[in-house]
Amino acid sequence: MNQDVVLKTVDLTKHYGGVHALEGADFEIRKGEHVAIMGDNGAGKSTFVRQITGVEQRTRGQVWLYGDEVHFAGPLDAREAGIETVFQTLALADDLDVPDNLFLGREKTFADWLGPFRILDYKGMRQATIDGLNKTAVKIPNIRNTIRNMSGGQRQCVAIARTATFHSRLTIMDEPTAALGVQETAQVENIIKTLKDQGEPLILISHNMRQVMELVDRIVVFRRGRIVANLKKEETDGQDIVAYITGAKTGEEYMEHAL
């Protein structure tokens, strides 16, 4: 298989009982590419993400990551394979500070023979955090503040900075700015641009047309559990995408399923 392909799915399908939430999704993302996934609520976007991040087990289909076929038993497997997901709901511990959150569950330690009582390498984690934040151009005034004292935008930035700190091989963001104000959204978008400049592949789920047109190379549209369009940004515009989302149009290569 082409080594440029970061993630490839063939015939990825998920049925919840009789509900066909995702049907035959063929998807591909290449190195350095930023791809947006759009579609109405219930179109299958989140279901798609849950299958590739191992949160749920697929009904049918295959997934390759960097040329290796993968079967993730759970989200931790996916994470260890290098897929970092930034969820809509923030998975941060409010009473811990920034380095603690970045390294939660994979702390840098000394004296590992002590088992659960192994010693934390605070200095190493702080330094790695600062490096990670620099890499993503995230500005947080004092990384030793607890998350509780931070704004929504700063929290989301911390969640995103995780991906940069751990050299993820694929980043997935599920509506990262849905709960944020204008200024905070701008900050998150800046980070996404920085990731683009560094050639980090990214899948972005978003309802925000302006954001999508500004940030990504390619837009994949889901409708009623199927992929109905795969559009290069240069060859489309907002109205065109809306037409695909609402079902007024369907991509030629996907016509056979659109009844």
Next chain:
Amino acid sequence: MADTSHGTGGLTFDKQKRSWPNEMNILLALIIIVALFEVAGQLLPYMKGQSFLFDTRDRFDSIFNEARLKIIILQVAIIGIIALGVTQVIITAGIDLSSGPLVAATAMIAMSFAQTELVNGNPNPKAVFGLWAMDLPTIVPIAVGLTFGAIIGAINGTFIAYFRIPPFIATLGMFLICRGIALWWSGGRPVSFPTEGYKFIGSGMMPVVWFLSLAVVFQLILKFTVYGKHTYAIGSNEEAARMSGINVKRHKVLVYMLASMLAAFAGIVLSSKGSTAQAGMGEFYELFAIAMAVIGGISLKGGRGSIVGTVLGAMVIGVIRSGFTYIKLDGSYQLMAMGGIIIAAVVLDQYRQRSRA
């Protein structure tokens, strides 16, 4: 104020806030309470100008009233040992009600492996087992007691983590079970006459030595080890902890095991101190241990609190007990005052949290 531009929006930080840890407030409260008793001692007409804190006798070798200071800390040391474990449980957003009866059950069980064969030349009248259990090395009763505590803690933790029983219910059940074990063990009869080695564990100021050294150990563990970090993370956001790859269930079992082992150790120290074990021991200890943690600034919602805070909370309770005796008000007033202080501590903490957010 620091430069927090770059479009971060939202809050900026006041760095001052971090330099005033919660524990300082408790220390301040402690100092105020001590000062109140000192003033009361000087002013109350029937006190004849005595001093609560200072040595009034005309000697050169001491400033403070050392006897009183020793008593203040000695009377809270054993419950304090329990509170060290309860603190960790509450940080994970749990609760442990079983520690008081566990103290009694462990005392009974450990003591029965610590008895001497002969008392004044006669066979031990309180013997639980035969001669094989007499005059064993001190390590045996300690090991038996701690093992018993670990088993009880593992059962607590397993029901809470794996069977999703609310901690309140699971440990309430264990509260009754342990009291039952304590009564059943020797048919309600006290177990007495321990070996010299066992007596030493709780003799003199030894409870204080245990309490303070265990406090130092667990403060370091909570602050500097992965165990501590995960304990706070679970209490702070259990879902996030799980998604971060922490084995939340196993960790909870470990926390409850450590808490019960500390309570079991408190039972060993208590029975050693009195040279006897009785089924009714440790009554209300679980509640006083929780009270120490609460006065120490812990949040019952989890994620916040510290061993240092709990030690200070223990000191507050010790000072109040000692102070009321000093100004010659009886136990009923002590209980009322302590209850008021517990409620006040939580009210103040909530007020502080709200004004910070």
